[in-house]
Amino acid sequence: MLHLVNGDVVGEKLKRAGVEGDILVWREIYTHGPAFAEMEKPAHRKLRADYLEETLGIPQAEYLRFCEQQERWADEFQGEIVLWFEHDLFDQTMLSLLLHRYERLGAARGQTMSKLSLICIGEYPGKPAFRGLGELEPSQLAGLLGSRIPVSDGMLRLGSRLWEAYASSEPAALMRLLESDTSTLPYADAAFRAHLARLPSSRNGLGSIEQATLEAVASGIGQPIPLFQEVSGRLSLLGLGDLEYWHWLSGMIGREAPLLEPLEEAPLRLPGYGGPAPDFSGAALRMTALGQDVLAGRMDWLEYKERTEWLGGVCVRTSNGWRWDAENGFVIKAGFGQ
Template identity: 50%
Template sequence: MAKTVAYGKLKDHQLAEDAVQEAFTEAFLHLDRLKTAEAFPGWFKTIVLRQCYRILRRKRERAVPYEEADEGIRQTGQTDRVAERVIERELQRSVRDSLATLTAPMRLAIELFYFQGYTLQEISAFTGTSVPALKKRLHDARKKLRGSLPVADLVSVYHQLYEGGRKMLHLVNGDVVEQKLRQGGVQGDILVWREIYTHGPIFAKPEEAGSRARRAKYLEETLGIPGAEYIRISETQEKVLGEVRNYEEVVLWFEHDLFDQTMLCYLLSRFSGLDLGRTKLNLLCIGEYPGVEGFRGLGQLTPQQLGAMSGTWTPVGAEQLELGAKFWEAYTSVDPAYLQELLDRNTSALPFAKEAFRLHLERYPSVKNGLGIVEETTLQFVRDGVNRPLELFRLVGDRLSLFGMGDLQFWHILRSMSLEPCPLLHLRGVASFPGYGQKAEALREGTVEITGFGDRVLNGDEDAAARRGVDGWYGGVHLQGQVPEWRWDASRRRIQGPLTESNSPT
């Protein structure tokens, strides 16, 4: 970072290095003048600038005759490489000329953030400028450069001319987020982590071949996701994790809902068992965004908003890794009491995990009527007059936004609720539900209505689990039969089991 400041004054990389070296020497000799450690960045910046002014006063340029340079090129046979270098230099000159049109504060922010790869917090500490002010400078600079650089893709130029920055990997939860991050100018590789850990059998080590095959079979049977495609994607993702030490930094971009928190905890669990070497792990996890009402996820934000968040992530330490591993172990356990015990502890190291995993326990058949939270919410909306599948999905999704439920999951639940024996819902005009990769146009003419049995269950007069039976996965727990071993007690907000008289259906 000090070299960037020096280069801004000297316009010469070698001289900039000389200035920084001399500044370090001067700083070391006069450390006793520094009153507090916190003041070091600003104090050292002053020394760097002073050295730059000294060099400028004694700087002398040496010119090399064209004939001499041309003869050297021909003798070494490097004409092809020189041609490539000339093109690269010309592009660099174009970029540098464009940067020169920026104000000094904008230029410094661009150099440090894009070319050197420093985080906003690091730049803030060094320059004494607040993070919000730096975000504004980067936004304004990008806007101005897009109009002045003779290229279509500003970000690709920065990647091509990346000078001394960090090689980064960003792990995100969806294609929309990936696209917007790229548009917003976030640097590095981006991997969309494709999984639905809130559906189907979940294992402590899903990366193992046997576990992967079981999940592939279940997801194909229930959601229509081709098993071979699922296995291929999973293997590719795990290969990236296995080579994560090739990156200097990894950033996890996730949200507050159960869908993302299960994904986050799996990744933290995996990272806790890997030798990361010098790879730095970071986390950006949010549950709201200023000015965005009803925040559901990162995909709602604009590329500019996502780009402005770059560098605002926080380092992942041992506490987060350990807690993530514990949540994943509890979530995949065959005993949900372990997860309940974990929720009773201090889990502030992962601030969104507690509410998300508590909602997971609410998916279990309830003590009241044998319905999980999604089924009960669905029945309530239908009884209140919502009879179109698409509208029903939207309303249930909004009410239970902390679940982060996708359409394929909801169609599977709706289909299950309509099956014999003792259906809870009747579907009219719905021949089949859309599968993986299919649009939901076929559902526009369909209707949904509650059955008499569904109405009695909703009133608490019948028990859906006892009459219809249960066959579903809840993390690592597979409930089957008409006497579920585990139930959710909403009044106590706790999981209950094994089944006793105190929590058996009336």
């Protein structure tokens, strides 16, 4: 038995619980950087490795080594594979990628992947504010093993379609899929709608992470750690980690046209991958005049934003591209104000 899990915390707790089988921590962050239907193609992998190193500081060689090792292990394992995931976007993108991968692997072998099973939860008794599997005690995690269900052909097909739509450069494809029946994977709908809300708003060009950050600062939360806690809690469906959030925050501080600025003259140094724990003592942010105008809907952030972002397969670089219409809960493609 191979337990394929979403993070080191869960992996370590399963080891402590003494569950039967091997444990593979799937090391990826599909909520960040470019996504492709065929992630293993060398050109796609190189583009993704470049982006992750540039934006998060993850060394290319380390990233590529992890990809090769985990894919080989997951593809070649012959026994039962148990997928351990939860309800947020971080996990649902990972789950859909793996289902996409296993559907194609089964097709290539001319057989159904009959030894796949799934544990995927969005709540747990006694934890009203459940955020993820890592919150559970080792014994509680081990107790979930008996609730695993076989991965059906329908789950494989839907997971594959979700991944292909997520990796598409046209987010309307994902929107159309979410308008259909996705109940086979019950947490996919809410998670992928939360993804679409990360697109620039039709109102002011802010994605949901940037919008929540400015609103938090406007409410008086200016220190980086409390900001991360507020935004990640408010947008809990994203499964937003600190490293990813520091990337978004650094883009809002910017250089030429920032939304936020440090109260002190010294620049705010945000940590990167593998770096020391951040020392934010005395650090705080405030909104610039542009930040106030954008938050109020008087200006469009994409007219000033300095860098390109990838949201799944969508490259966000101009003001005349895909937008999120929060009022109607839909994606549109139009210029600002149209």
